[in-house]
Amino acid sequence: MSAPLSVMICAGEPSGDVLGAQLIAALRIVSPRPLMFSGLGGPLMEREGLVSQFPISDLAVMGFSDVVPKIPVLLRRIRETARFAARTKPDVLVLVDAPSFAHRVATQVKKLAPEIPIVIYVAPQVWAWRPGRARHMPGYVDHVLALLPFEPAFFETYGVHTTHVGHPVVERLQNPGQGPAFRSRHGIEPRAPLLAVLLGSRRKEISRLAPVFGEAVALLAQKTPGLSLVVPTIPQVEGLARDAVKDWPVRAVVTADFAEKFEAFEAADVALAASGTVSLEIALARTPTVIAYKVDALSAAIARRLIKVRYANIINLILDREALPELIQQNCTGEKIAGALEHLFTDETARTAQRVAFDTAMRALGQGEESPSLRAARAVLASVRAEKSAP
16 A cells, blocks of 8 residues: 655635645545645644644734734744644645745745745735745745636746646535525525625734724615625634624624535625635625725735735736725725615626626636646645656
C-alpha cells in the first residue's frame, strides 16, 4: 500500500474555511494515495477531519486599525505555523486565502524548508492594490490557484505559475428550490416581502455595519408593508449578530446553520450584503442584491491611495460594469441603501437584469464544468508530483 500523502492546509478566515473544507473533500476523491491532513482551519475543515493548530479567530481582523492591536498575536501565529511546517515537512503546503497571513507564512517556510512545495489557493488581489508586489511571489510560491478568469494572465507576466480553477462557490447550492420550505419553517408568509441581510463575518465588520443597515431597514419598512428579515450568519459571530438586530423595527430570523444559508438566500426576494465572498453565494441563489460596505477612516484613506480597480464586488469586476449597486464608504448610508433596496423590491426589470448578470458571472467562475474544487485538488497533487520529480 502506498505511503500516505501529507497535506498541510491553512485557512485563516471563515471564507477560507469553506474553501479548505471543499478542497479536503475533493482531494480524498482524486488522490490515488491515502491522505494525512494537518494545518489550520475552522469548524468546516475540522468536520472534514482536520485538527487545527489554533483557533482561526486569532487571525480574523480587518482594516489597519483592527490589525494593529493584534500584531503580536498575528506575528506569533505566523511563526508557529511556519515552524510547524518546517518541522513536519508535509508533501505540500496549501495556504488558503487570508493573504496577509498566508504570504508571510510562505516566505518563512521557504527559508526554513525550501523543499516543501507551496500552493497559494486564491490568488491575492494585488492586481487591485499594488500590482508590483506580484514580482516577489516567485521567490516563495510554487503554484497559485486562481478563482477568477482574468488572474492567470496577470500573474504569468511576473513569472508566477498560475492555474485558473474556477470558484468553488458554484458548487455550494446542493439542493435548490428550498426557499418556500425555509419560509414555512420559520413562520414567514409565502408572499411576504423578505430581505436577507448579511452583516459580515468579523466582529468589527458587524459592529460598524449593523447601525447603518438597521437604519436602512427602518426606512425600507416604512415603504414596504409586511417586510420580513432573515439574517444568515456564522457560529463565531452569531451572538453579536443577534444583539445587533434585536432592536430593529422588523422581526429578524437569525440563522447560523450552514445548511440553511442557501435556503435563506433562495427564500429572500432581495439581499443586502457586506462586500465579500457571501455576495457570490447570494448570486448563485440568483437573489437580487445591494452591496454596501465601509471601513474605518484610516483604512479608507490608505485604500483610496492604493486601489487600482473600479469595483469592489467580484460580479462587477468579472463583468466590468456595475451590475449590482455598490454603496461604499461615504455612500454607505441608511438612506441610500434603503433607496436601492426599494428599487429592487419594486422593479421587476432591475431584478431580472441582475439575475442575467449572475448567470453570466457564474459561468465565468466555472459553473457547468468540472467542479472547481476537483480542479484545485488535481492542481495540488500535480504540484506534489512536480516537486518530487524535480532534479
